[in-house]
Amino acid sequence: MNLEIILHAGIATGTILLFATIGELLAERSGILNLGVEGMMLIGAMTGFSVSLATGNPWLGVLAAMIAGGILSILHAVVTINFQADQVVSGLSLTFLGTGLALVLGEGLTGQSPPLIPVVNIPVLSAIPFIGPIFFQEQSILVYVGYLLIPLVWYYIKYTRPGMHLRAVGEKPEAADTMGVSVYGLRYLYTIVGGCLAGLAGVTISLSVSPGWYSAQTTSGLGWIAIGLVIFAQWNPVRAVVGAYLFGALQRAILDLQGPAVILGFPNPLFANSNLGFFLKMTPYLLTIVALLIGSRAAMRQRIGAPAALGVPYIRGERGL
Amino acid sequence: MSNKRLWSLLALLLVLVMLVAACAPAATPAPAADQSASAQDTPAEEAPAQAPADTSTDAGTYQIPTTEEGKYNVAFVYVGPHDDGGWTQAHDQAREFVENNVADVHTAYVENVAEGADAEQVIRSLARKGFDVIFTTSFGFMDASEIVASEFPDVDIIHISGFKANGENFGNLMGSMENMKYVAGMVAGARAKADGNPKLGYIATFPIPEELRLGNAFGLGVEETCPECTIDVRWIFTWHDPVLEKEAASSLFDSGAQVVMTGADTPAPAEAAPDGKWGITYDYQYNCTNPQCLTSMYWNWGPVYANIVDQSRNGEYVGGWEYFDSDTGGMGLFGFGEDEELMPGVASIPEEDLAMIKETYMKFLSGELDRFDVFSGPITDNQGNLVVPEGVSLKQEDLDGFKEFGSECETCMYWWNENISAELPSLD
Numbered sequence: 091m092n093l094e095i096i097l098h099a100g101i102a103t104g105t106i107l108l109f110a111t112i113g114e115l116l117a118e119r120s121g122i123l124n125l126g127v128e129g130m131m132l133i134g135a136m137t138g139f140s141v142s143l144a145t146g147n148p149w150l151g152v153l154a155a156m157i158a159g160g161i162l163s164i165l166h167a168v169v170t171i172n173f174q175a176d177q178v179v180s181g182l183s184l185t186f187l188g189t190g191l192a193l194v195l196g197e198g199l200t201g202q203s204p205p206l207i208p209v210v211n212i213p214v215l216s217a218i219p220f221i222g223p224i225f226f227q228e229q230s231i232l233v234y235v236g237y238l239l240i241p242l243v244w245y246y247i248k249y250t251r252p253g254m255h256l257r258a259v260g261e262k263p264e265a266a267d268t269m270g271v272s273v274y275g276l277r278y279l280y281t282i283v284g285g286c287l288a289g290l291a292g293v294t295i296s297l298s299v300s301p302g303w304y305s306a307q308t309t310s311g312l313g314w315i316a317i318g319l320v321i322f323a324q325w326n327p328v329r330a331v332v333g334a335y336l337f338g339a340l341q342r343a344i345l346d347l348q349g350p351a352v353i354l355g356f357p358n359p360l361f362a363n364s365n366l367g368f369f370l371k372m373t374p375y376l377l378t379i380v381a382l383l384i385g386s387r388a389a390m391r392q393r394i395g396a397p398a399a400l401g402v403p404y405i406r407g408e409r410g411l
Numbered sequence: 412m413s414n415k416r417l418w419s420l421l422a423l424l425l426v427l428v429m430l431v432a433a434c435a436p437a438a439t440p441a442p443a444a445d446q447s448a449s450a451q452d453t454p455a456e457e458a459p460a461q462a463p464a465d466t467s468t469d470a471g472t473y474q475i476p477t478t479e480e481g482k483y484n485v486a487f488v489y490v491g492p493h494d495d496g497g498w499t500q501a502h503d504q505a506r507e508f509v510e511n512n513v514a515d516v517h518t519a520y521v522e523n524v525a526e527g528a529d530a531e532q533v534i535r536s537l538a539r540k541g542f543d544v545i546f547t548t549s550f551g552f553m554d555a556s557e558i559v560a561s562e563f564p565d566v567d568i569i570h571i572s573g574f575k576a577n578g579e580n581f582g583n584l585m586g587s588m589e590n591m592k593y594v595a596g597m598v599a600g601a602r603a604k605a606d607g608n609p610k611l612g613y614i615a616t617f618p619i620p621e622e623l624r625l626g627n628a629f630g631l632g633v634e635e636t637c638p639e640c641t642i643d644v645r646w647i648f649t650w651h652d653p654v655l656e657k658e659a660a661s662s663l664f665d666s667g668a669q670v671v672m673t674g675a676d677t678p679a680p681a682e683a684a685p686d687g688k689w690g691i692t693y694d695y696q697y698n699c700t701n702p703q704c705l706t707s708m709y710w711n712w713g714p715v716y717a718n719i720v721d722q723s724r725n726g727e728y729v730g731g732w733e734y735f736d737s738d739t740g741g742m743g744l745f746g747f748g749e750d751e752e753l754m755p756g757v758a759s760i761p762e763e764d765l766a767m768i769k770e771t772y773m774k775f776l777s778g779e780l781d782r783f784d785v786f787s788g789p790i791t792d793n794q795g796n797l798v799v800p801e802g803v804s805l806k807q808e809d810l811d812g813f814k815e816f817g818s819e820c821e822t823c824m825y826w827w828n829e830n831i832s833a834e835l836p837s838l839d
Contacts, residue, residue: 091666099658099665198494302653307651308653349645361834364834
């Protein structure tokens with residue numbers, strides 16, 4: 091067991107969660123809760139995989155995956171923004187729709203090997219002790235894209251004018267509307283951006299982190315963890331990143347922890363009793379449930395900074411909350 | 412709906428969905444089974460014409476296929492997808508074999524069936540639909556198969572890899588894959604010795620007799636060619652999770668393993684092997700395609716199944732404990748067959764080791780060696796106890812039983828061979 095290796099693998103797996111979480115975070119910040127992340131990720135993973143297989147260019151696959159995720163999310167936007175339908179129900183159906191579509195269209199893709207996203211080292215940075223081998227060596231290009239996305243989104247939400255509009259639409263849409271900000275337009279935009287990022291998260295799995303198409307098990311619940319992470323991160327992109335990488339590292343740590351008989355001079359309980367692995371496998375889901383329970387308490391939500399209009403359809407001309 | 416209520420509902424729903432996702436990662440609608448195979452056999456127009464009469468029904472989220480009148484109907488229940496590249500694909504290959512080689516037979520399957528209550532529903536629905544023979548191909552389908560068999564005495568249910576049978580219409584079937592694991596262990600040991608890195612890895616699924624037996628057989632084989640080699644273990648607690656299997660393989664390779672072997676369903680070890688390291692795949696003959704793959708320890712269920720279907724149709728099937736050995740042709744090692752070429756990683760093993768491996772393999776195929784030779788003494792476990800003394804061999808009940816499951820085993824399969832660095836928790 092080696093901390094460097096666990097974190098290195100955790101960053102790669104965490105990048106999947108990072109994209110999905112940031113996407114969901116942007117949508118939720120605009121007031122749209124989209125529970126269809128898992129479905130959009132699967133569609134993205136399948137589309138990217140098959141486009142890369144057909145064209146021989148993994149970047150086209152990435153592009154197609156983002157477009158596919160975006161298209162699927164338009165459905166959610168239409169249903170929840172134009173028709174003001176319940177966002178929970180619409181999001182859940184989006185998951186089922188996305189999963190079903192991906193399975194049908196992905197039939198026959200298992201076992202194929204399309205060109206993958208290249209893995210590269212960053213010169214200079216990779217020579218930094220400890221940090222270098224974890225963050226800048228032998229990582230997929232998409233991992234580096236993830237690094238760039240974090241400060242970008244953080245700065246965008248916090249300091250730019252469009253970022254302020256985004257927050258306004260999610261906190262008090264009627265005020266934003268009065269100020270001349272298009273609530274419908276922005277909610278559409280961020281729902282679609284969220285879909286694109288979910289698609290990107292999917293293709294990160296199928297063309298990079300664990301290459302391949304394994305029907306519904308390609309994502310195996312990562313989309314749900316991403317939704318939990320948004321609450322865990324209190325709608326803050328920087329916290330979301332830390333959470334994503336931590337969850338990623340946890341997945342790998344569960345396996346690596348089984349190896350040594352003795353850790354830091356203490357007998358390793360996981361080595362002596364492998365059945366404890368059952369419980370460790372549960373922990374990411376358990377943490378997600380805890381995050382959701384916290385998120386479901388109104389007082390608690392206010393304190394942790396949920397967008398006030400999250401999940402509430404905006405109807406122009408009606409009195410607000 | 413008030414905000415707070417919405418959130419409670421959302422939390423509740425998510426908890427539910429995650430439970431489903433965690434327990435049954437593949438609990439999604441299974442596509443209607445067997446379109447390709449039945450399309451070859453029956454005129455295409457026939458299916459739509461029948462459609463109103465017997466449409467598919469759902470058992471929960473699973474779509475139950477229909478039977479064909481006038482044919483002998485055989486159903487398969489799979490734990491993974493039919494094209495998983497491993498365990499389930501080997502069974503699906505066998506299903507096609509039955510479809511093509513047994514007269515007047517119709518086959519169908521339900522895939523991605525979760526072990527437990529879901530499985531019982533699916534098997535019961537198939538029996539109710541009128542299938543004559545049902546093969547349930549995962550360890551966790553055992554109790555479900557037993558229950559449904561008692562409700563439908565006219566349906567023969569054959570369960571793969573468990574340890575229960577009722578002497579009538581519910582039988583148990585398994586083969587001695589330990590023979591192939593043993594030879595694969597010899598290959599892995601020789602390869603690791605030649606590479607100068609005496610560390611190996613085993614991806615294990617659940618701590619049940621089968622997994623321990625197969626791991627120990629591998630370890631005993633390794634000892635033949637590389638006495639100083641040790642084997643690391645990673646438990647993954649699932650039969651089929653391609654992403655997790657790959658992660659477990661990487662975990663083993665990263666901690667120094669030179670060759671990784673798996674007990675799970677997909678060819679993850681070969682896919683995850685970095686340059687200069689090796690993986691051994693399991694179950695499906697043609698999943699050893701990657702240059703890092705040494706060999707595949709494969710099943711050939713087709714002839715075995717065809718035989719059982721014939722017996723069942725003639726009313727001769729008696730559900731007992733059938734355990735076929737490697738002289739039946741029910742299994743093999745990819746690359747060692749007559750029209751096959753050795754994988755590069757095997758062809759470059761030093762000549763004397765390779766000759767010994769080939770000779771042992773041929774002896775297993777001819778029946779000169781069998782599973783009791785794999786588990787013949789002296790065998791020492793990794794706690795230092797002599798499990799099997801010199802000149803003695805384990806018995807069948809020792810190979811696949813725990814006392815806790817009601818087996819009459821004396822030396823139950825709850826130990827690790829001395830070269831495996833892992834521990835087993837107490838069963839009490």
